[in-house]
Amino acid sequence: MNDHLVQKRLGYALVLGSLAALGPLCTDLYLPALPTLAAELETNTATSQLSLTAGLLGLGAGQLIFGPLSDRFGRMRPLLLSLLLLLAASVGCALATNIDQLIVARLLQGIAGAGGAVLSRAVARDLYSGHDLTKFFALLMLVNGLAPIIAPVLGGGLLTFLSWRGIFGAIATISILLFVLSSVKLHETLPAERRSTGGAVAMIKSVGKLLHERQFMGLCLTQGFIMAGMFAYIGASPFVLQQIYHLSPVTFSLCFALNGMGLVFAAQISSRLAVMWGELMMVKIGLTIAAIASVILVVAGAMHAPLAVLLVPLFFSIINIGIIGPNAGSLAMQSQGRNAGSASALLGVCMFALGATAVPLTGIGGTSALSMGLTICGCFFIAILIFLTLARPTFAKKS
Structure with missing residues (x-):
């Protein structure tokens, strides 16, 4: 460069x-x-x-x-x-x-x-x-x-x-x-x-080829399920925080903004740490935070914990997305030069498709802190499982 x-x-x-x-x-x-x-x-x-x-x-x-x-x-x-x-x-x-x-x-x-x-x-x-x-x-x-x-x-x-x-x-x-x-x-x-050369068939084949790349799809789905957890938060938090915990729209907006700023801040810090420790290590750290924070969030929801107790694991559940997102996305895109457009498309499709699926899950049985926590936790643990079974073994072979 x-x-x-x-x-x-x-x-x-x-x-x-x-x-x-x-x-x-x-x-x-x-x-x-x-x-x-x-x-x-x-x-x-x-x-x-x-x-x-x-x-x-x-x-x-x-x-x-x-x-x-x-x-x-x-x-x-x-x-x-x-x-x-x-x-x-x-x-x-x-x-x-x-x-x-x-x-x-x-x-x-x-x-x-x-x-x-x-x-x-x-x-x-x-x-x-x-x-x-x-x-x-x-x-x-x-x-x-x-x-x-x-x-x-x-x-x-x-x-x-x-x-x-x-x-x-x-x-x-x-x-x-x-x-x-x-x-x-x-x-x-x-x-x-x-x-890339060729017509529509060639473009479809370029997407199909990516579906068979284990490392790329592992990282793509890892990022997708992590983002699905965020969509679950976006869809459920207005009901949980305003209707159950009785926050005003203004106070809810402040909480939403605080989590958003935490996510952005985490992204900036993780990008600097990645220079020293590598993107793969940052993804592992982010997934570890995701696991711990989301489990605590489920416990807090199940116990009908006070608002202050609920907001802490929720904050850490959201900011880990700023750690995993840029690093997993970077690792996935680094291997794609000629097909960067198709690769970027699949990253986006995974995020929106999985996110659209996650949102209604928070409403099963009525939207609550517990249903929100369970959906977020479920998305995060699926992401961890995919990373361990698809993505990480490919990096181990290269080392």
Whole structure:
């Protein structure tokens, strides 16, 4: 890596982190407007929430579209295409006259938002390798980790002077700004000679090949189940902390923000420790913290512990994601050069697919601190099992 790229690392992180944040932004920014939206479109709450589900499905499916496309045609063209699609889909959301139109537009918006997420990781892999890639992923998490914290607050603020249609108009404006910023600040990072050849069949085969790579899939699924634990927390914590422990929305937001900042801080520290101890060791440390913290969380939930007792293991359950995420993601992507787009797509699909599965599990039998803890703990221990059986043996063979 040359000095020019070193100097531009923070600038790239800001642009790519903003692109990676498009997914949370599209999902979380309009959440405060859901009741108003449902009333204006004359639909019920459950049907209006299908617009959220459609967006999440799009975020998962879009990974498999833009990742292989970027391996075939380079990074910039699919990236700019995704931003144009995001603009069109956001305008479609703003102009929707019924819930069916909104759901379709939200699906397209999710697909478009996935482009930024998958391509930000692919571009990072093109530019960096080894410890530098881990550091850059940590920088991406610093920028991207703030999005889920800021988006709902920003959405609520926008609603004070905009309608729900105005929020989608704001997303359309953001897509224009990112299109201009990407065109000016980014450049093509995948030369023609390194691109995959062939048509759609070749792109599908590149994804299929990755499914048979034991180390990559071990790390991919490890990260995916760890992130599923985080989705379970995101889905259940509003009910647990506000309805059971009676926190006000403001106090809940502060707790949510504290955990988010802890995750971001852990990512920065782990990226520096990885230089001394290696990414593999950091993944092991993160999984150890995950196991201990989630078991204590289950015990606290089962005993109906006071709020202060519950929040401590919950905090450590969440911040370990900042340790495992950048390091497992870096290890998985380091082995993928030519297929970085497809590899990034599979990482994203695992996160969203497993996360979407984990969220409803917290509601079985009624959402509670115990059901949240059991789901998080279950996701973490599956991640540990996959790491021990799939990923770690491949590293042992290389040593």
